Amino acid sequence: MKVINLSIKNFRGLKDIELDIQSHNLLISGPNGSGKSGVIDAIEFLLTGKISRLQGDGTAGITLKKHGPHVDSKKLEESMVTAKLAIPGIKQLVTISRCVKTPELITVVEGNANQVESYFAKIAGREFSLSRRELVKFITAAPRARLEQIQALLNLSNIDNTRLTIKKLENSSKADYTSKKNATLSKRNEIALQLGVGKYSGTDVLDAINKLRATFGGEVLSNLSKADTKQGLNFKPDEASVEINWLQVKVDIDTLRGFANSNAHENRRRNLLQAALILDRLEDRAKAVSISSKQSMIDLALPMLDSDSDCVLCDKAWETGELAEYLQKKRIFLESESRIAQEFRNHVDQLKLSLNEVIVVVSRLQTVLANLKNPVSSSLFASWLKSVDSLAREMDRMKSSLEIPEHVSSEFSELCMPNGALPVLKDLESIIPKERSEKTKLSEKWDVLTRTDLLIEQLIACRVNEVAAKLVEANTVLLYNSFIKARDQVLQSLYDSIKDRFRELYRFINNSDEASFEAILEPTEAGLNLTVDFFGRGQHPPHALHSEGHQDGMGLCLFLALTERLNKDVLRIIVLDDVVMSVDAAHRRRVAELLKMEFGDFQFVITTHERVWSEQLCKFGLVKKANQWRFSGWTVSDGPRMEQQAGYFDEAQKLISSNLISEAASLLRHNIELEFESLCDGLSALVPYSSSHQWTLGPLKDAAITKFKKALEKAKVAANSWTNTEAASNVSARISAFDLAMAETNKEHWILNPAVHYNEWATFDESELSRLCEAYRSFMDCFRCPSCNSLMFIVTDGPTETNLTCSCSRSNFGLIKKSA
Numbered sequence: 001m002k003v004i005n006l007s008i009k010n011f012r013g014l015k016d017i018e019l020d021i022q023s024h025n026l027l028i029s030g031p032n033g034s035g036k037s038g039v040i041d042a043i044e045f046l047l048t049g050k051i052s053r054l055q056g057d058g059t060a061g062i063t064l065k066k067h068g069p070h071v072d073s074k075k076l077e078e079s080m081v082t083a084k085l086a087i088p089g090i091k092q093l094v095t096i097s098r099c100v101k102t103p104e105l106i107t108v109v110e111g112n113a114n115q116v117e118s119y120f121a122k123i124a125g126r127e128f129s130l131s132r133r134e135l136v137k138f139i140t141a142a143p144r145a146r147l148e149q150i151q152a153l154l155n156l157s158n159i160d161n162t163r164l165t166i167k168k169l170e171n172s173s174k175a176d177y178t179s180k181k182n183a184t185l186s187k188r189n190e191i192a193l194q195l196g197v198g199k200y201s202g203t204d205v206l207d208a209i210n211k212l213r214a215t216f217g218g219e220v221l222s223n224l225s226k227a228d229t230k231q232g233l234n235f236k237p238d239e240a241s242v243e244i245n246w247l248q249v250k251v252d253i254d255t256l257r258g259f260a261n262s263n264a265h266e267n268r269r270r271n272l273l274q275a276a277l278i279l280d281r282l283e284d285r286a287k288a289v290s291i292s293s294k295q296s297m298i299d300l301a302l303p304m305l306d307s308d309s310d311c312v313l314c315d316k317a318w319e320t321g322e323l324a325e326y327l328q329k330k331r332i333f334l335e336s337e338s339r340i341a342q343e344f345r346n347h348v349d350q351l352k353l354s355l356n357e358v359i360v361v362v363s364r365l366q367t368v369l370a371n372l373k374n375p376v377s378s379s380l381f382a383s384w385l386k387s388v389d390s391l392a393r394e395m396d397r398m399k400s401s402l403e404i405p406e407h408v409s410s411e412f413s414e415l416c417m418p419n420g421a422l423p424v425l426k427d428l429e430s431i432i433p434k435e436r437s438e439k440t441k442l443s444e445k446w447d448v449l450t451r452t453d454l455l456i457e458q459l460i461a462c463r464v465n466e467v468a469a470k471l472v473e474a475n476t477v478l479l480y481n482s483f484i485k486a487r488d489q490v491l492q493s494l495y496d497s498i499k500d501r502f503r504e505l506y507r508f509i510n511n512s513d514e515a516s517f518e519a520i521l522e523p524t525e526a527g528l529n530l531t532v533d534f535f536g537r538g539q540h541p542p543h544a545l546h547s548e549g550h551q552d553g554m555g556l557c558l559f560l561a562l563t564e565r566l567n568k569d570v571l572r573i574i575v576l577d578d579v580v581m582s583v584d585a586a587h588r589r590r591v592a593e594l595l596k597m598e599f600g601d602f603q604f605v606i607t608t609h610e611r612v613w614s615e616q617l618c619k620f621g622l623v624k625k626a627n628q629w630r631f632s633g634w635t636v637s638d639g640p641r642m643e644q645q646a647g648y649f650d651e652a653q654k655l656i657s658s659n660l661i662s663e664a665a666s667l668l669r670h671n672i673e674l675e676f677e678s679l680c681d682g683l684s685a686l687v688p689y690s691s692s693h694q695w696t697l698g699p700l701k702d703a704a705i706t707k708f709k710k711a712l713e714k715a716k717v718a719a720n721s722w723t724n725t726e727a728a729s730n731v732s733a734r735i736s737a738f739d740l741a742m743a744e745t746n747k748e749h750w751i752l753n754p755a756v757h758y759n760e761w762a763t764f765d766e767s768e769l770s771r772l773c774e775a776y777r778s779f780m781d782c783f784r785c786p787s788c789n790s791l792m793f794i795v796t797d798g799p800t801e802t803n804l805t806c807s808c809s810r811s812n813f814g815l816i817k818k819s820a
Helices: 036-048 113-123 143-153 157-195 202-214 246-259 262-280 291-304 322-371 379-401 406-416 421-430 438-509 548-567 585-598 611-619 648-657 661-683 697-721 725-746 766-781
Strands: 002-011 014-020 026-029 080-086 094-099 107-110 129-131 519-523 528-533 573-577 603-608 628-635 639-644 793-797 800-805
Touching (some): 002 603, 014 036, 014 639, 026 036, 026 611, 036 080, 036 094, 036 129, 036 573, 036 603, 107 113, 129 548, 157 322, 202 438, 246 322, 246 421, 246 438, 262 322, 322 406, 322 421, 379 406, 379 421, 438 519, 548 573, 585 611, 585 661, 611 628, 611 661, 648 661, 661 766, 661 793
Parallel strands (some): 026 603, 026 628, 129 573, 573 603
Antiparallel strands (some): 002 014, 793 800
């Protein structure tokens, strides 16, 4: 798509403007605050229904309908943008308009409405505009943010939405598996506590069971595939004799004493410390507390956001797409926080298992004490159980609040073995009957096997649930990894092509110092890494070592590479809003050449506040004279004063006619020096060294004349050596014209003398400065192509100069003569 004509009425700071562009590039120059960006906003609004500078951080309370119209406009329907467009696939030109009152609607004034609607649906979401404040957003962004920006630019956001959905399934299955696994661990711990084998081990548990079975003359079991530890045994227990299972009491007392040893204490302290360190990784603990509900709300809300609306929760007005973009970013943030929160909860679950062990054993002993006729004081056991149970519930609250209360650390160790517990355990152990009948001892062991059977049956059920949950988790992990692998295979080729084009463009504008520049652009799970070569010293993040000017050049080149890939066949318009000013001055000429030579199929809309840069764009033939506009004198009521931008010689003559001699002299001298500086650069002319890296007109002019004349003479010799009479005739005519211009300037030698000091230019009278202006105008035309008006430059192949040419190549002279 290209713009033929653009009409802007009562929009932003523009009252009534019409620009007849005719599909060509448009240049708007002028000082800051002259209304240039209003044109950029108008084009963006026409194509998207939005104004991006009214959205994002720091724009609370700013809306399109309130701040899009001209401040004096009384009716929203008066604020509109209209354009005649050439659209790919549509033979006839179409005219459309968009009104601030109904920004989501496009009115087709001329053309087929269905075709226009179909085209705008195709370009929806495509970016085509780059402002100065966004120039390095791809370069300095974090990998996650860069992925969002580039995928948004390439219209690939749905790919990451799918990734997020699958990731959510994976996280949910992992949480479920963790819960089922903890249930299994808890049951195993109960079995270990029942049998007094310390930590659960299949071998140790089986050995303990077989040891008990041996007392009944049972065969050795080789596995625990079912809950039947008493298989093959024939014994009838004495129910009265096992009212208190003293065998179990002894096992439980030994277990509790094990909780008090120094190794167990250190392990508990270390586990709490690790849990605290996990919490420190959360960016916003308060927001992370309600992650699950927030994610669910966002997932429900996103599919319903398809137009301008007020948020139903806060009543804030949002522009089209802005709320969806905000919620997407919020969901990505919550996803990262959720992973850390889940890691913390898993750790707390492991800590709680230790408390559950204490609860199981203390509960059994408390029951024993309650059944004793002359019981050992049971008050400590009752308070112990109550405190441990309270701390276990505190663990559950910790999982919800994502906090570790200060008292937990000390209580956790104390409650595993509180003060005074060891003497009570010793007293309890002392009343265990030393002499019990053989029948009683067998009954106690039988009781242990019976209880173990029940626990093994529960363990088997837990294991079934755990295995099922593990299978679901494995499948979701496989699904996610397969998706990432497939995504990367598809996207890597895309990113490689963008990287190669980015590298090519950056080398073009930095051919003098980074001709071997390399870059790596590679996706990670949820990000996109970009590293660049730093003068052959290895790959580094682009903003680590490169200057800001080089970073800006990278930002421009990456944007151009992405936009070319996305829009070449659909939306052939690129908007650069005061962008190139940030690029190093030494590379701006190459940027102008780049835009003209590499992006000739695109229509550029360029704004700049620097007059010299606008002159450079024009000199290289990037913008036709009719499409060079200068904005100035902006007022609230009328907007900017517009005039077609004249060359600096015409500007100087206007100033001279108004007797503004000093201003005219300054304009002339500044621009002529810059022109000769560009000539010396393009011709590789030898200019005497200056430690300040600044040169005055004299050395620049002498060096350019010398090199240009030598190049013309070299071209004449080359043409004659190839017996190319037409080329020889053309270059001879060029030499004659150059000599004639030189002769004419000699008539004004005293005024053109490069030795005349800068400030003396401003002391000339009106006629003298006017003659100087016209003399230089004629002289500078000798260095230009008559077709594209660009300055001539020399093309090299390594150290060999091959051609003296121009931007359009119509003025092209070979410099290599035929070998003898």
